[in-house]
Amino acid sequence: MAYFTEHGLLHKYQSGFRTNHSCETILLKLTDDWLEAIDKGLFTGVDMIDLRKAFDVVDHALLLRKLEIYGLDFNTLKWFQSYLDGSSQKKDYEDNVASWAFDTNITDYNSAVKVQVSLAYSKAYAEIQKNASRFDLSKLKEDAAQQIKFLRNSTELKNQTELKEAENLGSKMSKLYSTATVGTASFSPELVDIMAKSRDYNKLLNAWWGWRNESGRKIRDLYRRYVYLTNKGARENGYTDRGQEWRGKYEVDDFGAIVEKLWNDLRPLYLEMHAYVRHKLRKVYPGKVVEDGYIEAHLLGNMWAQSWVNIFDLVEPYKNKSSLDVTSNMKTDPRYNTAEKLTKLAEEFFLSLGLKRLPAAFYQKSLLQKPKDRGVVCHASAWDFRLYKDVR
Numbered sequence: 001m002a003y004f005t006e007h008g009l010l011h012k013y014q015s016g017f018r019t020n021h022s023c024e025t026i027l028l029k030l031t032d033d034w035l036e037a038i039d040k041g042l043f044t045g046v047d048m049i050d051l052r053k054a055f056d057v058v059d060h061a062l063l064l065r066k067l068e069i070y071g072l073d074f075n076t077l078k079w080f081q082s083y084l085d086g087s088s089q090k091k092d093y094e095d096n097v098a099s100w101a102f103d104t105n106i107t108d109y110n111s112a113v114k115v116q117v118s119l120a121y122s123k124a125y126a127e128i129q130k131n132a133s134r135f136d137l138s139k140l141k142e143d144a145a146q147q148i149k150f151l152r153n154s155t156e157l158k159n160q161t162e163l164k165e166a167e168n169l170g171s172k173m174s175k176l177y178s179t180a181t182v183g184t185a186s187f188s189p190e191l192v193d194i195m196a197k198s199r200d201y202n203k204l205l206n207a208w209w210g211w212r213n214e215s216g217r218k219i220r221d222l223y224r225r226y227v228y229l230t231n232k233g234a235r236e237n238g239y240t241d242r243g244q245e246w247r248g249k250y251e252v253d254d255f256g257a258i259v260e261k262l263w264n265d266l267r268p269l270y271l272e273m274h275a276y277v278r279h280k281l282r283k284v285y286p287g288k289v290v291e292d293g294y295i296e297a298h299l300l301g302n303m304w305a306q307s308w309v310n311i312f313d314l315v316e317p318y319k320n321k322s323s324l325d326v327t328s329n330m331k332t333d334p335r336y337n338t339a340e341k342l343t344k345l346a347e348e349f350f351l352s353l354g355l356k357r358l359p360a361a362f363y364q365k366s367l368l369q370k371p372k373d374r375g376v377v378c379h380a381s382a383w384d385f386r387l388y389k390d391v392r
């Protein structure tokens with residue numbers, strides 16, 4: 001903007017995006033002109049053009065030519081061009097759509113499409129990165145420099161065959177993981193249910209082992225290769241490994257030390273809680289839980305022992321206090337008893353925090369319940385497609 005102002009490139013009545021100009025000032029000026037015209041007995045006609053999507057209405061080639069005449073350099077022009085034709089955003093969107101199609105309908109065909117689209121996106125992204133590398137960051141404002149820096153980050157494998165192999169491995173692992181079953185029990189809802197509700201030591205152990213035999217064991221060799229390729233890609237781009245790139249996103253040098261400190265702050269409380277839960281579980285599973293040491297993971301109500309809420313009834317400290325758990329009430333209350341109503345309730349909560357309402361398409365496009373006719377990745381996840389206000 002400074003550039004435009006400095007070089008007097010804007011029309012004097014251009015009121016958006018300028019200091020000391022606004023909707024109010026231009027309206028004042030216009031009404032003043034009209035009143036003056038009325039006073040003089042003149043006739044006033046008004047053309048109103050809705051330019052909310054201004055960039056879509058003007059001729060892009062003309063606009064770019066004009067910017068060039070105004071002295072914008074090659075790099076900046078390239079960026080305008082990329083923005084205007086939206087090609088990178090569209091590729092990113094297509095990439096998301098293909099991933100979505102696969103995750104909500106696991107078939108070999110959808111996997112192949114996903115890999116193909118993803119490779120096309122990689123190619124386009126390499127071009128974007130090449131353009132991004134042309135900028136001199138020291139000449140840019142901090143936030144712009146930051147964004148360009150993010151664009152430059154890459155951990156992509158240079159070798160196309162390896163890149164494709166890594167993509168395929170990702171799809172294969174995803175498929176194995178999401179379609180694994182123990183006997184006839186699939187992960188969700190059957191195994192999740194067993195882990196949450198069963199209090200039978202052996203049944204829990206079978207579910208835990210069975211799941212790992214069917215998922216982890218089958219994925220292991222693919223994963224080993226995947227990790228190798230992923231780290232290789234990171235090294236080819238100047239990182240020591242992929243982990244370094246991940247941690248880099250937090251933009252602090254001592255990320256490891258920060259996490260270590262947080263954990264040490266929490267540790268005394270965690271140890272006490274662990275000992276308390278272990279003590280309670282010794283009574284539920286006599287002879288199965290050690291007095292001092294680890295609690296076996298399958299006894300904690302969750303396939304990864306991540307959340308222990310499902311065994312609350314076993315460890316509840318104050319039994320006769322009223323319960324805060326509203327699950328059973330919500331299941332029967334006609335206001336909340338479907339997946340869609342429950343989602344709307346959750347949305348109300350976020351609205352109450354001042355966040356925006358979901359676009360209507362969210363409720364048509366999302367997969368709120370596990371379909372019976374096909375394999376899907378049945379982990380709750382939130383998707384932002386970053387274009388067309390598409391969130392699912």
Ligand SMILES: *[C@@H]1O[C@H](CO)[C@@H](O)[C@H](O)[C@H]1NC(C)=O
Pocket residue numbers: 105107108109110374
């Ligand atoms: C799942 O994907 C297949 C392609 O592999 C397609 O033919 C089928 O219609 C899809 N099913 C749904 C419900 O989208």
